[in-house]
Amino acid sequence: MSSASEPAQGTGSRFQRNSAMLELLSKAGLGLAILVVILYGALSSPVFFTTGNMVNILTSMAIVGIVVVGMTFVLVVGGLADLSVPATIACGAILSLALQPSIGAVPAFALAIALAGFCGLISGLLVGYVGINPIIATLGVGTIVLGIVQAAVGGVIVYGTNPASADFVKSRVFGIPTIVLIFLVVTLVGHFVLGRTTWGRWTFATGSNANAAKASAVPVRAVKAGAFVITGLCAGLSGGLLGLTLQSARPLVGTGYEFSAITAVVVGGVSIMGGFGSVPRAIVGLIFVSVLTNVMVLEGVRTPTQGFVLGLLIAVAVAADVALRRRGVA
Amino acid sequence: MRGITKTFPGVKALSDVNFQVDYGRVHAIVGENGAGKSTLMKILSGIYLPTSGTTEIAGTEVRMRKPADAQRHGIRMVHQELNLAPDLSVAENVYLGRMPRRLGLANRAAMISGARAILSEIGATIDPAARLGDLSISQQQLVEIAKAYAASPRIIVLDEPTSSLSEHEAAALFRILGKMKAAGIAIIYISHRLKEVLDIADDVTILRDGAMIETRPAEGITAAEMIRLMVGREVANVFPKVQSEIGAPVMKVTGLGDGDSFDNVSFDVRAGEILGLTGLVGAGRTEVAKAIFGLLPVAKGTLEINGKAVTITSPAAAVEAGIVYVPEDRKGEGIVPAMSVRENISLPVLKHLSRLGYVSLKADKALAAKYAADLGIAPPDPERRINLLSGGNQQKAVLSKWLAANPSVLILDEPTRGVDVGAKAEIHRIIGELVAQGMAVVMISSELPEVLGVCDRVVVMRDGHASPPLDRAELSEERIMALATGEETA
Numbered sequence: 001m002s003s004a005s006e007p008a009q010g011t012g013s014r015f016q017r018n019s020a021m022l023e024l025l026s027k028a029g030l031g032l033a034i035l036v037v038i039l040y041g042a043l044s045s046p047v048f049f050t051t052g053n054m055v056n057i058l059t060s061m062a063i064v065g066i067v068v069v070g071m072t073f074v075l076v077v078g079g080l081a082d083l084s085v086p087a088t089i090a091c092g093a094i095l096s097l098a099l100q101p102s103i104g105a106v107p108a109f110a111l112a113i114a115l116a117g118f119c120g121l122i123s124g125l126l127v128g129y130v131g132i133n134p135i136i137a138t139l140g141v142g143t144i145v146l147g148i149v150q151a152a153v154g155g156v157i158v159y160g161t162n163p164a165s166a167d168f169v170k171s172r173v174f175g176i177p178t179i180v181l182i183f184l185v186v187t188l189v190g191h192f193v194l195g196r197t198t199w200g201r202w203t204f205a206t207g208s209n210a211n212a213a214k215a216s217a218v219p220v221r222a223v224k225a226g227a228f229v230i231t232g233l234c235a236g237l238s239g240g241l242l243g244l245t246l247q248s249a250r251p252l253v254g255t256g257y258e259f260s261a262i263t264a265v266v267v268g269g270v271s272i273m274g275g276f277g278s279v280p281r282a283i284v285g286l287i288f289v290s291v292l293t294n295v296m297v298l299e300g301v302r303t304p305t306q307g308f309v310l311g312l313l314i315a316v317a318v319a320a321d322v323a324l325r326r327r328g329v330a
Numbered sequence: 331m332r333g334i335t336k337t338f339p340g341v342k343a344l345s346d347v348n349f350q351v352d353y354g355r356v357h358a359i360v361g362e363n364g365a366g367k368s369t370l371m372k373i374l375s376g377i378y379l380p381t382s383g384t385t386e387i388a389g390t391e392v393r394m395r396k397p398a399d400a401q402r403h404g405i406r407m408v409h410q411e412l413n414l415a416p417d418l419s420v421a422e423n424v425y426l427g428r429m430p431r432r433l434g435l436a437n438r439a440a441m442i443s444g445a446r447a448i449l450s451e452i453g454a455t456i457d458p459a460a461r462l463g464d465l466s467i468s469q470q471q472l473v474e475i476a477k478a479y480a481a482s483p484r485i486i487v488l489d490e491p492t493s494s495l496s497e498h499e500a501a502a503l504f505r506i507l508g509k510m511k512a513a514g515i516a517i518i519y520i521s522h523r524l525k526e527v528l529d530i531a532d533d534v535t536i537l538r539d540g541a542m543i544e545t546r547p548a549e550g551i552t553a554a555e556m557i558r559l560m561v562g563r564e565v566a567n568v569f570p571k572v573q574s575e576i577g578a579p580v581m582k583v584t585g586l587g588d589g590d591s592f593d594n595v596s597f598d599v600r601a602g603e604i605l606g607l608t609g610l611v612g613a614g615r616t617e618v619a620k621a622i623f624g625l626l627p628v629a630k631g632t633l634e635i636n637g638k639a640v641t642i643t644s645p646a647a648a649v650e651a652g653i654v655y656v657p658e659d660r661k662g663e664g665i666v667p668a669m670s671v672r673e674n675i676s677l678p679v680l681k682h683l684s685r686l687g688y689v690s691l692k693a694d695k696a697l698a699a700k701y702a703a704d705l706g707i708a709p710p711d712p713e714r715r716i717n718l719l720s721g722g723n724q725q726k727a728v729l730s731k732w733l734a735a736n737p738s739v740l741i742l743d744e745p746t747r748g749v750d751v752g753a754k755a756e757i758h759r760i761i762g763e764l765v766a767q768g769m770a771v772v773m774i775s776s777e778l779p780e781v782l783g784v785c786d787r788v789v790v791m792r793d794g795h796a797s798p799p800l801d802r803a804e805l806s807e808e809r810i811m812a813l814a815t816g817e818e819t820a
Contacts, residue, residue, distance in 0.1 A: 197687040198680045205677055208668035215625060215655065215663045216677040216731065217645040275668040 030269065034288050041295040048298060055177060061290045062183035063238050063245075065283065067261040069190035070234030072282040073227040076194065078207035078274025080134045081262050082231045084123055084142030088116040089254025091149050092239025097158045097249050105165040109244075113236035119145045120232015124225030138228070150251040160247035169244040179241055186234065191279040203227065208275025263310055264289050267317045289313070344369055346383075347542040349535060351485065356507060356517045358531035358548065360524065362560055362778070362811070366540040367520050371487050374518075375407040376400035387484070404484030408474050408491060416463030421445035423462050424477045448480045449473075452506040468499045475506065486510065487518045492526060504530050522610050524553040524815050536560055553817050554808075561778060561807035574762075576786065577601035579637075580770035581653065581739045583622065586631030591617045592794035595631070599739065599770040604761065605799060606785030607774045609814045613791040615774045616658055619741045623655035624648045635738070649678055654732035658743035658774070660721070664728040667717035671707065672698035674716050675731045701730035705760060722753025729760065740764065741772045746780065758784055778807040790814055 041048040067085055074082045092112045099108035119141060126137040160166055171178050194200040202223045205213040214220045235254070243249040268285020270277025289310065296306050344366045351357040359367050372378040374385065376394035384391050387403055394400045400407075414423050421441045422429070430440040445458035454472040462470060471491060478486050488507075492500040507517055507530060521527055527534060531548040536559040543559050579598040587593040592614035599605040607615050620626040622633065624642040633640055640651045648654070657663035666674055675698045676683055683693040698712035705726045707719070716727055725745065732740065742761070746754040761784065765771055775781050781788055787799040790813040797813055812818040 196689055196691075198684045198689055199687060201673060201677070201680055201689060204669060204673075205666045208666045209662075211663045212666050213677070215623075215645060215657055216666075217649045217735075218677060219644075219646065275666075 030267070030284050030288055034284070034291060037288070037291050037295055041291065041298065045295070045298040048295065051175075053294070053298075057290055057294050058180045059177050060294075061286060062177070062179045063242050064257060064260045064264065064290075065183045065286055066186050066234050066238040066241070067231070067257055068264045068282050068286050069186050069279055070227075070231030071261040071265050072190065072270055072277060072279050073194065073203060073230045074134070075262075075265050075270045075272060076207045076274060076277045077203045077224055077227040078210065079127060079224060079227050080272065081258070082120075082123065082138045082228055082235075083135060083258050084119060084138040084145065085231070085235045085258035085261060086252070086254035086256070087142035087145040087149070088119050088232050088235035089239035089242065089257055090146055090249070090251050091116045091119060092236035092241075093243030093246075093249035093253045094149055094153055094158050094239075094251065096240040097160045097243045097247070098153050100160065100162045100165070105162040109165070109240050112240050112243075113233055116236025116239065117229055117233040120229040120235075121225065123232070124228035127228060128221040128224035134228075146251060153251075155251065157248055157250045158243075160244065165244050166247050169241055179245065182237075182241065186237070187279060187283055190230075190234075194279055199223070199226065204275055206274075207271075260289070263314055266321075267313050269317065269321065271321050272318055273321070285317075344373075344380075344540045347537070347540075349542065350545070351516045351518055351533075353484070353516045354511055354514045355532040356511055356519055356530050357533045357535065358519045358521060358527040359535050359537060360521070360527060360556055360560060361537035362776070365537040365560070367537055368489065369540075370537070371407065371489060371518065371520065374400065374485075375405055375487060401481065404482070405487070406478035406481055406483040406485070407487040408471075408478050408489065410490040412467075412470055412474050414462055414470060414474060414477075416461075418462055419458065420449075420456055420460050420462055420465070420473055421458040423473055424448060424458070424480050426477065428481070444480070445476070448476050452476055452479055452509065453502065454506075468495045471495060471499075472503070472506075475503070479506075479510065483515060485516045485518065487520070489520045490522065491519075492521065492523060500526070522815055524556055524817060527556070528553065553815075554812075557808050557811045557815070557817065561811050574602040574766045575768075576603045577768065580635065581622075581772075582634040582637075583618075584632045584634070586618065586621065586633070587629050588617060588621055588626060589629035592621075592791070592796075595791075595794075595796040597789050597796060597799050599772050601738075601768045601770050602765050603786045604765055604771045604773055604784055606781040606788035607772055607791065607796075608776065608778070608781045608788060608810060609791035611776065613814065614794040615791050616743055617794075618791070618796070619655055619743055619772070619774060620657075622648070623653060623741065625655070645678075649735050649737070652736075652738035653741065654678075654735050654737040654739070655741040656725075656728055656732055656743060656745060658747065660724055660728060665716045665724055667715070669716060670713050671702065671716050671719070671727050672712040674727055675701055675712070675734055678731060678735050697734055698730075701734060702727075705730050705733075706756065720753075722756070725753065725757060726760075729757070733764075737769070739770045739772065741774070743774045744776065745773065746775070746777070778810055781810065782807065792816055 047053050067089070071082060074080070095112035095115060096109045099111060103111070123138045123141045126132045126141065127134045169179055173181055194203060202213070202218045205216065205218050206220050206223045210220050235257070238257070239254060242253060264286035265277070265282040266272060266285070267289055268277070268282040270282050292309070293306065296309065347366070347370060349370065359370070361367050369378065373380045376397045376399050379395065385394065386392065392403050394403065415426065418426070421444070424445040425441050430437045430444065442458050449456050449458060452472070452475065454469075454476065456465065456469055456472065462473060465473065475488070475491070491503060495503060511517060519527070519531060528548060528551070533545060534548050534551060534556065535545040536543040536556060538560055577600055579600045582598040584596050586595040595618050597605065607618070609615055617626060621628045622642070624644045624647055633642060635651050635653070642648045642651060642653070666677065672694060676694050679697070680689060683690055683697065695712070701707070702710055702712050707723050707726045707730070716724055719727065745761070746757055761771060761773070773785060782802065782805060785802060787801055788805055788810065789799050790797040790810055792814055793816070809818065
């Protein structure tokens with residue numbers, strides 16, 4: 001009985017060659033797709049390759065991108081998705097503006113992020129320690145947090161009162177927007193933590209086989225909870241930057257970011273089933289989605305059609321993930 | 331029903347088993363764990379297809395490709411683990427899959443009254459409208475039997491039906507079986523409880539290592555004789571015992587209980603010793619091991635390591651105390667499939683390989699290379715994904731993972747199950763080397779020749795209770811089996 005479930009060693013040459021090709025495709029396929037879209041954009045639109053448009057793409061990428069880094073942890077740890085992102089973004093955006101008059105711009109910003117991280121901690125405790133399904137837990141926590149934030153500011157739009165902070169986020173270093181630089185730093189830190197630290201290794205082990213990880217002395221519950229804390233912090237940072245950029249924040253400012261982030265992560269080939277993926281992969285997914293969206297906008301593709309294309313992308317990416325897993329590649 | 335012949339070659343399968351059961355008789359099948367009882371019954375009930383061999387019912391050959399085929403031929407199986415829907419009513423469970431309908435809708439009234447009739451017929455006092463999940467396990471067991479009986483079967487198979495019943499409830503079950511028997515139903519009864527078998531069976535078939543040993547009338551057979559037939563195999567020294575110097579006790583377990591599956595378990599294991607922990611499946615061996623390792627909660631009892639009391643609430647604490655556990659379920663709890671052999675090996679000791687959370691790849695690789703070479707993991711490439719390795723090599727990698735934690739007590743749960751003969755010998759050799767270096771090893775195994783071959787002392791568990799450690803000189807397969815089935819109490 002056991003022999004049937006064990007892969008044969010010698011007989012797999014054809015299978016392995018097949019795997020190698022698939023593996024190459026799974027690694028380089030998205031890069032090729034990005035090139036194709038860029039090429040198409042360059043040929044079809046005179047605006048595409050202008051500095052202005054590039055900065056535009058990068059800036060819009062940066063805000064979602066910070067969330068993408070956190071979301072990657074959630075998917076890799078096997079936590080499905082964090083749907084509290086709109087609330088934690090709102091928490092970051094609204095508090096970092098609303099608290100400016102009372103405690104100053106920098107403390108307001110830091111406190112906003114910390115509170116968003118605290119929301120993530122609650123989701124994390126519910127998922128990791130209580131064992132509630134992540135979709136339900138984050139949806140619930142998100143709804144409650146959004147309600148509290150809305151009540152706290154009286155349900156109105158909050159405006160910035162500190163011009164210096166607005167100038168800071170709009171500043172550029174060597175022509176690169178500061179926000180983009182912050183996004184790059186978060187990406188590098190995220191990649192380092194997931195790829196090279198004990199915590200990262202634990203995250204993969206928990207996502208791939210939580211029972212085995214637990215039996216290997218991995219603090220599985222804390223690792224699961226941690227992924228949601230990381231996402232909360234990232235979303236808080238992202239929301240704070242968004243608020244400072246806009247100099248105004250409504251409670252629904254973060255709506256849609258959770259799906260943009262999940263789309264990027266999944267399209268990047270991070271497994272929705274956990275245990276496989278990386279921050280660079282997710283970012284490549286983000287680049288593809290961002291560039292594609294930009295080209296569609298430049299081409300005047302209508303919004304419903306854009307949604308259709310993005311939905312199709314998710315379906316294809318998830319199907320590819322399942323297929324690759326079945327072949328033991330991904 | 332005449333002459334079932336099944337050939338089922340391969341590892342741990344059935345080879346050329348002839349089996350016959352007559353209407354209106356209770357036919358018991360006995361054998362050790364893995365003797366092939368369940369496999370045989372799964373073939374009969376259409377869950378497995380036989381490699382060769384035929385099944386005849388009342389002289390006509392029948393082919394059962396799926397459970398529905400077997401059910402059409404009047405064969406019903408009552409599984410050891412219950413197949414019921416807890417949120418449905420008792421009546422709905424009894425009629426699950428074949429509800430009486432009226433105008434395409436389930437006819438609730440007919441179902442309730444039908445279920446009531448069947449339950450009273452088998453002498454069970456259960457309200458058919460009650461929610462199944464609210465019943466006790468033993469009542470659920472009766473519902474499961476009622477469900478099988480409601481289908482008016484010609485042959486009914488019961489797999490360990492009394493494992494969750496009290497003596498009183500078991501007696502009620504036997505009365506029900508008596509009624510079924512009188513109704514002309516052929517009853518196949520699988521049980522480890524030999525006394526029960528002697529009480530109710532008309533015929534007994536003994537299986538051993540996938541082969542049919544003997545079928546004979548229950549009258550005139552004794553429990554001792556059954557045990558002898560169940561274990562009696564040629565004694566060949568396939569498990570050479572490594573001689574090692576036995577030192578002081580390393581781990582001492584006193585009065586351990588989890589308030590559920592085991593109670594008052596006490597034993598000690600000494601440096602350089604292999605302590606066997608054996609018994610039938612479900613006796614609580616794995617639960618004891620998992621409780622010691624911090625994977626399951628402990629309700630009472632104490633644990634001492636090198637004379638010092640320790641409290642273990644998590645696997646991390648166990649590793650800290652020097653106890654490691656190689657689980658039985660390698661796929662479920664042993665390996666992290668998406669990771670490489672290297673990443674699997676270093677998982678429990680990652681903290682020691684890193685500084686401020688940053689993993690030193692150099693130390694990580696060195697560790698994996700050392701154990702891959704020491705234990706002879708093939709292919710010798712630690713970067714290979716672990717699920718691409720054979721079962722035996724995965725087991726070696728799991729073993730490496732725990733040796734890397736530098737334990738003083740190594741608990742192995744069925745370490746050689748599902749690995750081929752070569753890998754088995756190699757795993758025994760590795761265990762032998764470890765005890766020679768002074769490690770204390772607890773080995774859970776159902777395979778009696780293995781237990782007697784490699785262990786210094788043996789603890790036999792039955793129904794959550796453990797015998798004191800018995801010296802290998804005092805033991806034979808027959809004696810272990812007698813202790814495991816409750817024929818002898820230590």
